[in-house]
Amino acid sequence: MSLDVPPGADLSWYDAAMNDLDAAAGRRPVLPPGGRYEHDLFTEGHGRATVYLPAEVPLPPGAPATVKPLQLPQRPAAVATHCGPHDDLDLTYGAVGSFVARNGLRSQNLVEEIYLVGPRDTDRPDRWRTLAAWLIDPGTSRSTT
Numbered sequence: 230m231s232l233d234v235p236p237g238a239d240l241s242w243y244d245a246a247m248n249d250l251d252a253a254a255g256r257r258p259v260l261p262p263g264g265r266y267e268h269d270l271f272t273e274g275h276g277r278a279t280v281y282l283p284a285e286v287p288l289p290p291g292a293p294a295t296v297k298p299l300q301l302p303q304r305p306a307a308v309a310t311h312c313g314p315h316d317d318l319d320l321t322y323g324a325v326g327s328f329v330a331r332n333g334l335r336s337q338n339l340v341e342e343i344y345l346v347g348p349r350d351t352d353r354p355d356r357w358r359t360l361a362a363w364l365i366d367p368g369t370s371r372s373t374t
Contacts, residue, residue: 230295236275246280246295247349253292254284263343265301265364268336271319304337306362310345314354318342318361325363335366 230249234242247262260283270276279299286298307329311321322340329336343360351357 230281230297231277231279231299234270234275234278236273238275242278243280246278247282249293249295250280250282253288253296254282255289257285259283259285261344261347262349263341263360265339265341268338268340271322271340304339305365305367306341307332307334307365308360308362311357311359311361313357315347315357315359318359321359321361322363325361329363329365333369335369337364337366339364 230246232242232246243264250262262280262282264278264280266278267276270278279301281299281301288296288298307325309321309325311318326336341360341362341364343362345358345360347357347359348354
């Protein structure tokens with residue numbers, strides 16, 4: 230589901246989105262949840278967010294109206310795995326952003342997070358694992374092979 234997060238919003242928008250996605254997916258998720266976020270959401274405190282939970286299709290009858298089927302386009306990305314609580318996820322993004330800049334890559338103004346292991350899985354933040362991806366403009370991506 231996609232939404233515009235207003236200035237000054239707390240994280241209740243994310244909780245509400247995940248509740249709706251859980252209701253629509255039921256016991257049919259096939260991959261961990263994630264989200265694509267505009268950089269401004271983190272740097273300015275507001276912006277566009279797309280939160281997702283890959284699940285079997287079609288949506289069941291009675292799924293929340295806020296949930297729609299979505300096919301995200303594949304995009305090149307610089308990716309790192311963040312281990313631990315989300316309080317310092319910005320440090321992982323800083324390292325990924327430095328890599329992007331050093332290698333002359335151009336950002337698409339989007340980041341993506343995939344919550345491999347998170348609060349939904351364990352109450353031990355030291356076990357959380359989040360893929361942090363800085364989406365790259367395809368015109369600047371370089372092969373590392």
